[in-house]
Amino acid sequence: MAEEEKVLIGVIGGSGLYHLDNLSFITHVNPETPWGHPSSPIAICALPSGKKVAFLARHGIGHTIAPSAVPARANLAALKSLGVKAILAFSAVGSLREEISPGSFILPAQIIDRSKGVRPASFFEGTSIVAHASFGDPFSKKFVSWLESRVRKALDGEGRGVKLFTDKCIICMEGPQFSTRAESLMYRQWGADLINMSVLPEAKLAREAELSYALVATSTDYDAWRPDEGTVTAAEVFRTLTQNADTSRHVAATILDEIHEAFAADGGDMLEEVGGMKLSIMPRSSNQILEDRRKLAFILPEYFTDV
Ligand SMILES: CSC[C@H]1O[C@H](OP(=O)(O)O)[C@H](O)[C@@H]1O
Numbered sequence: 001m002a003e004e005e006k007v008l009i010g011v012i013g014g015s016g017l018y019h020l021d022n023l024s025f026i027t028h029v030n031p032e033t034p035w036g037h038p039s040s041p042i043a044i045c046a047l048p049s050g051k052k053v054a055f056l057a058r059h060g061i062g063h064t065i066a067p068s069a070v071p072a073r074a075n076l077a078a079l080k081s082l083g084v085k086a087i088l089a090f091s092a093v094g095s096l097r098e099e100i101s102p103g104s105f106i107l108p109a110q111i112i113d114r115s116k117g118v119r120p121a122s123f124f125e126g127t128s129i130v131a132h133a134s135f136g137d138p139f140s141k142k143f144v145s146w147l148e149s150r151v152r153k154a155l156d157g158e159g160r161g162v163k164l165f166t167d168k169c170i171i172c173m174e175g176p177q178f179s180t181r182a183e184s185l186m187y188r189q190w191g192a193d194l195i196n197m198s199v200l201p202e203a204k205l206a207r208e209a210e211l212s213y214a215l216v217a218t219s220t221d222y223d224a225w226r227p228d229e230g231t232v233t234a235a236e237v238f239r240t241l242t243q244n245a246d247t248s249r250h251v252a253a254t255i256l257d258e259i260h261e262a263f264a265a266d267g268g269d270m271l272e273e274v275g276g277m278k279l280s281i282m283p284r285s286s287n288q289i290l291e292d293r294r295k296l297a298f299i300l301p302e303y304f305t306d307v
C-alpha cells in the first residue's frame with residue numbers, strides 16, 4: 001500500500017458502538033488476512049483535519065459475533081495491513097467498585113485473564129515458530145498516560161458529568177453468560193475493578209503485532225457483587241449503552257486528530273511497542289516451516305524478511 005494511503009490510527013468499537021457517524025465516511029475495506037476476514041468491513045473515515053482513521057466493529061456491524069467468536073487475529077492483522085500503528089479500543093464493562101458508577105469511563109492499566117482457552121490468543125499458535133511477548137504492562141503505558149488528560153478534557157467539554165478513572169484492573173471472562181455472585185465477589189477480592197468479555201486476546205495480539213493499544217472502558221452496570229441488588233442483565237446493560245456510545249463517539253472525534261499527530265512522523269516516543277518482538281521470537285531453526293514464516297510475515301514483516 002502506498003505511504004499516503006496508510007491509516008495510522010485504528011478504532012475498535014464494542015457493544016453499542018458500531019460506527020463513528022460523527023466523522024466523514026469515506027469507504028469500506030475488507031482485507032483478507034492469513035487468519036481470515038475481520039469482524040466486519042472496516043470503515044475508513046476522515047477526521048476534521050482530513051487525516052484518515054480506520055473503524056472496526058468488534059462484534060460486527062449488526063452485533064452478530066459473540067465475544068468468544070470474535071476473529072481477533074484477523075481484526076488486528078487487517079488493521080495493521082492498512083498501516084495502523086495505534087489502536088484506541090472501546091468496551092462496555094461491568095463495574096466491581098461502588099465509585100465506578102454506570103456511565104463512568106475508565107482507562108485501565110492491568111488485566112486478569114479469566115478467558116477459558118477457547119480463543120486463539122497468539123499469531124504464532126498452530127505454527128512451527130514460538131514467541132513469548134512481554135505482557136507485564138498489557139496496555140501501552142505512554143499512550144494511556146498521554147490519553148488521560150485528553151480524554152478528561154473531552155469528557156469535561158461534553159458536559160454530562162461523566163467521571164474518568166485510571167490505573168484500574170480489568171478482568172476478562174469468557175461469557176457469554178454473565179458472572180455468578182460468587183465469581184463477582186471473588187474478582188473483587190483478587191483486586192479487579194472492572195469486568196468484560198473482550199479485552200483478551202485483543203490486547204495480547206496487539207502486543208504481538210507491535211501495535212500501541214489502549215482501552216477506553218465504559219461502565220454499564222455493577223455486575224453481580226452487590227448484596228442487596230439484582231445481578232446484571234443484558235437489559236440493564238442496554239440502558240446505558242446508547243448514552244455511553246454517544247459519549248465515546250464524542251471523545252473519539254475530539255481526540256483522534258491529536259492522537260494522529262502524536263503518532264505521525266516517526267511516532268517519536270509513542271511507538272514504544274515497535275521492536276518489542278525482536279527478542280521474543282525464539283531463534284530460527286531449520287525445523288521452522290516456510291509456510292508459517294510466510295504467514296507471520298503478514299503481521300511482522302521485519303522479522304521474516306527471507307520469505
Ligand atoms: C452486551 S454485554 C456483554 C458484552 O459487552 C461487552 O462487549 P465489548 O467489550 O465489545 O463492548 C463485553 O465485553 C461483552 O462482550
Ligand SMILES: Nc1ncnc2[nH]cnc12
Nearest residue numbers: 092093094195196197223
Ligand atoms: N457485568 C459484565 N460482565 C461482563 N461483561 C460485561 N460487559 C458489560 N457489563 C459486563
